[in-house]
Amino acid sequence: MKNLFDVGEVPPLGHVPAYMHAFVIHADGHGNPCTAFKQEVVPTPEIGPEEILIMVMTAGVNFNGIWAALGKPASPSLFHGQHTHIAGSDAAGIIWKIGDALLANPNFQFKVGDEVIAHCGQYCSRCNHCNGGNPMLCKNQRIWGYETTYGSFAQFAKVLPTQLLHKPPHLSWEVAGSYLLTTATAWQMLYGFSPNTAGPGKNVLVYGGAGGTGSAVIQLTSLSGGNCIAVVSDDSRGKWCMSLGAKGYINRRMFKCWGRLPEINTPEYKYYLKEVRAFGKAIWEILGEGVNPDIVVDFIGEQTFPVSAYVVEKGGMVVTCGASSGFMLNIDASYLWMRQKRLQGSHFCSLSEIVKLQHLIMDGKLTPAVSRIYKWSDLPAAHEEMLKGGDHLGNLAIQVQVNS
Structure with a gap:
């Protein structure tokens, strides 16, 4: 042989x-x-x-x-x-x-x-x-x-x-x-950290919505009765996210708020804040005036984390499973303590959660x-x-x- x-x-x-x-x-x-x-x-x-x-x-x-x-x-x-x-x-x-x-x-x-x-x-x-x-x-x-x-x-x-x-x-x-890696990771980020979990009426923002993890976040949020906004790099990808069940999408190329947080109270920071608020207004145009995401799924990292910490709802959660754009994250900490926001790391999930996920796939509810x-x-x-x-x-x- x-x-x-x-x-x-x-x-x-x-x-x-x-x-x-x-x-x-x-x-x-x-x-x-x-x-x-x-x-x-x-x-x-x-x-x-x-x-x-x-x-x-x-x-x-x-x-x-x-x-x-x-x-x-x-x-x-x-x-x-x-x-x-x-x-x-x-x-x-x-x-x-x-x-x-x-x-x-x-x-x-x-x-x-x-x-x-x-x-x-x-x-x-x-x-x-x-x-x-x-x-x-x-x-x-x-x-x-x-x-x-x-x-x-x-x-x-x-x-x-x-x-x-x-x-x-x-x-x-x-x-x-x-x-399985991307979909199980999405499950953990949405359901693994009570009380910040997806569910009926809950709002989720996910970067990279057209990728493997992002597409799973969209479908799982929709199945839970929640609303998901996908952040994407072009309109064709956004429309594909809509076909999966996203409530709306935002083309990130329309905004210039990405990257490390500028020094606070500098001219660069004022310009940055203007762009972040414009991004936040785009979220409101989908969810409603004054409605912010309860959960922000951010595995992009360095380029997006300051924005995520700003736009997430008071008492909400920014959850991350990686940092594809860089590992050095910086945020304005005052938004955390004054608005009781939560930063949460997430790493795959347990076997019992995988079994629940697999039932959705076997039943044809998740593709x-x-x-x-x-x-x-x-x-x-x-x-x-x-x-x-x-x-x-x-x-x-x-x-x-x-x-x-």
């Missing part, structure tokens, strides 16, 4: 070749995705007694793959201690091998050959946070494919059993392998958006497009072992 198969060449079910193709990032080779991702032949990972090996059919493109390539804010090698890193935090595939302890467990409900989705949340499943609390606070919580050595950008990937969900049969491999599908060899280019803010809508998918 062969020890290495070409990408797209499927071995006999259950046969684990000694080697596999993968895109690898080296700790001394960080840079833009087009140079940092190296296609190499590496040993197929060995699994432990409580681990599972999946053959990856498709994978998703997320911004953490860009951070891994750039080595910013830190090299992923600092998280797991290995010189090489295989990124990729979304996958759909086929169970290829199961650890002995799981095979001996009568409650384990998967078998070799099952079609599955792997989400990126890894937890110990033993501590008090994992049992009755919030697993994202577990000391051993890791994001698979970012804080672990092996992710989905390879023919095979090892996962924990708690990462697996059965693949919804109505979803293509490409859709199934690309939506993951995928606009662009890349071949395996184009994986670096896909990340490069995301880094440059390309014209894609929704999520991006990578074909690994599937060649449809």
